[in-house]
Amino acid sequence: GAGVSQSPRYKVAKRGQDVALRCDPISGHVSLFWYQQALGQGPEFLTYFQNEAQLDKSGLPSDRFFAERPEGSVSTLKIQRTQQEDSAVYLCASSLFGTVLSGANVLTFGAGSRLTVL
Amino acid sequence: RKEVEQDPGPFNVPEGATVAFNCTYSNSASQSFFWYRQDCRKEPKLLMSVYSSGNEDGRFTAQLNRASQYISLLIRDSKLSDSATYLCVVNMGSAGGTSYGKLTFGQGTILTVHP
Numbered sequence A: 001g002a003g004v005s006q007s008p009r010y011k012v013a014k015r016g017q018d019v020a021l022r023c024d025p026i027s028g029h030v031s032l033f034w035y036q037q038a039l040g041q042g043p044e045f046l047t048y049f050q051n052e053a054q055l056d057k058s059g060l061p062s063d064r065f066f067a068e069r070p071e072g073s074v075s076t077l078k079i080q081r082t083q084q085e086d087s088a089v090y091l092c093a094s095s096l097f098g099t100v101l102s103g104a105n106v107l108t109f110g111a112g113s114r115l116t117v118l
Numbered sequence B: 001r002k003e004v005e006q007d008p009g010p011f012n013v014p015e016g017a018t019v020a021f022n023c024t025y026s027n028s029a030s031q032s033f034f035w036y037r038q039d040c041r042k043e044p045k046l047l048m049s050v051y052s053s054g055n056e057d058g059r060f061t062a063q064l065n066r067a068s069q070y071i072s073l074l075i076r077d078s079k080l081s082d083s084a085t086y087l088c089v090v091n092m093g094s095a096g097g098t099s100y101g102k103l104t105f106g107q108g109t110i111l112t113v114h115p
Helices: none
Strands: A005-007 A008-015 A017-026 A031-037 A044-050 A052-055 A065-068 A075-079 A089-093 A115-116 B004-006 B011-014 B019-025 B031-039 B045-050 B054-058 B060-065 B070-075 B084-091 B103-105 B109-114
Touching: A005 A089, A008 A075, A017 A115, A031 A075, A044 A075, A044 B011, A044 B103, A075 A089, A115 B060, B011 B019, B019 B084, B019 B109, B031 B060, B031 B070, B045 B054, B045 B060, B070 B084
Parallel strands: A008 A115, B011 B109
Antiparallel strands: A005 A017, A017 A075, A031 A044, A031 A089, A044 A052, A065 A075, A089 A115, B004 B019, B019 B070, B031 B045, B031 B084, B054 B060, B060 B070, B084 B103, B084 B109
């Protein structure tokens, strides 16, 4: 597609529920990132994929968070046993190349999935 | 200390004003620098890259001082449509020996331009 598409846009979960958030990056983009943005804060890095390989998951806050990109395109971020502190906007972003970002390798964000855990 | 620090503001300025935002980063090995703009309940969008020599895009001027690890953004002749959160962003990531461009964001500076 023309942009990065994320679904659902809004998700309300009861504490303890599992959720899955989907990201459809721009077609052909090698790099895919997940970020978490709490209210009033900047986005915080969660994990990075280069094609289907998860090269960095250092930002995942706990083992309840799991991400995959099995065929190197669509990615899913799964949160098990959701907690109230998981409430945030989850942003997916993609870029064409798998190298240092510069003006020629722009990172494009999706509109995000807003998760509210009650 | 946060890796990227910004004054969160808010900055409230009248139309036509000049406003400057500052940002500092902690990792001296950081490779590339950006300003992103984020409108309320929207995704961040690239405003401009920041180069060592400084660069200008219309009413926007970005400066980088690597020695001081300091980045700035100057907006001249502010418009109502400039109201947004401005995010200072630094590339300081690497994996497997190849830097892939992990971005670290500041908290963001809120700008409101009023008539």
